[in-house]
Amino acid sequence: MSYAPALGAAVLCSSLAVPVVNAEDAPAPEMRTVLCAAASMWRNEARVKQVFGEQNVTTGAVEGWDGVLATIIYANDPRQKLALLWEDEARRAKLKAAIVMADPSARWTTPVMWQSEGLVDGVKVGDTIAQLETLNAKPFLINGLGAEGGWSLSWNGGNLGNGCKLSVLLLPEDPNAVFPTGSELSSNSPEVIAVQPRVAQFTVRF
Numbered sequence: 001m002s003y004a005p006a007l008g009a010a011v012l013c014s015s016l017a018v019p020v021v022n023a024e025d026a027p028a029p030e031m032r033t034v035l036c037a038a039a040s041m042w043r044n045e046a047r048v049k050q051v052f053g054e055q056n057v058t059t060g061a062v063e064g065w066d067g068v069l070a071t072i073i074y075a076n077d078p079r080q081k082l083a084l085l086w087e088d089e090a091r092r093a094k095l096k097a098a099i100v101m102a103d104p105s106a107r108w109t110t111p112v113m114w115q116s117e118g119l120v121d122g123v124k125v126g127d128t129i130a131q132l133e134t135l136n137a138k139p140f141l142i143n144g145l146g147a148e149g150g151w152s153l154s155w156n157g158g159n160l161g162n163g164c165k166l167s168v169l170l171l172p173e174d175p176n177a178v179f180p181t182g183s184e185l186s187s188n189s190p191e192v193i194a195v196q197p198r199v200a201q202f203t204v205r206f
Contacts, residue, residue, distance in 0.1 A: 045092035
């Protein structure tokens with residue numbers, strides 16, 4: 001499965017994985033929140049190492065994103081893994097996007113959450129279509145890619161379109177099911193609902 005074509009359309013906020021604690025303290029491992037308004041906290045890889053601990057931060061490739069090197073937090077812990085992409089790759093500076101993927105061993109579980117200003121709750125891996133529609137306050141549009149799942153295409157003027165740009169990858173709850181195809185599928189259409197999609201990955205672009 002290749003996610004690379006979605007990089008241009010996917011939107012990750014520049015304030016990646018901002019811990020819900022004092023900026024100078026290490027974040028609680030059970031929850032990290034990607035906030036749109038905190039890009040300055042992630043000005044470069046050195047700052048990320050300062051916050052999360054140098055031993056927990058590495059540089060490497062991200063599956064499905066060919067040729068892109070990311071700063072990876074908790075690379076050896078798939079449940080908490082978070083990848084950060086930079087505008088200036090050489091200096092590992094100026095945050096461009098954050099990527100959170102499902103843990104293959106526990107498909108719908110991760111503590112990392114995206115949250116925009118004004119929302120009480122946020123988007124998490126494992127969220128259902130119904131949960132996304134509740135957060136968005138309305139149905140949204142999806143680019144259905146069949147076996148590769150479906151990417152959010154437009155939040156249709158809803159809450160999830162505010163602030164930094166969020167893109168989610170949806171996969172059927174049943175790994176043997178196939179996501180319907182179509183360039184503008186509504187999240188509340190019968191064919192989408194039938195495969196019971198969940199968020200398998202989200203990207204925030206700042």
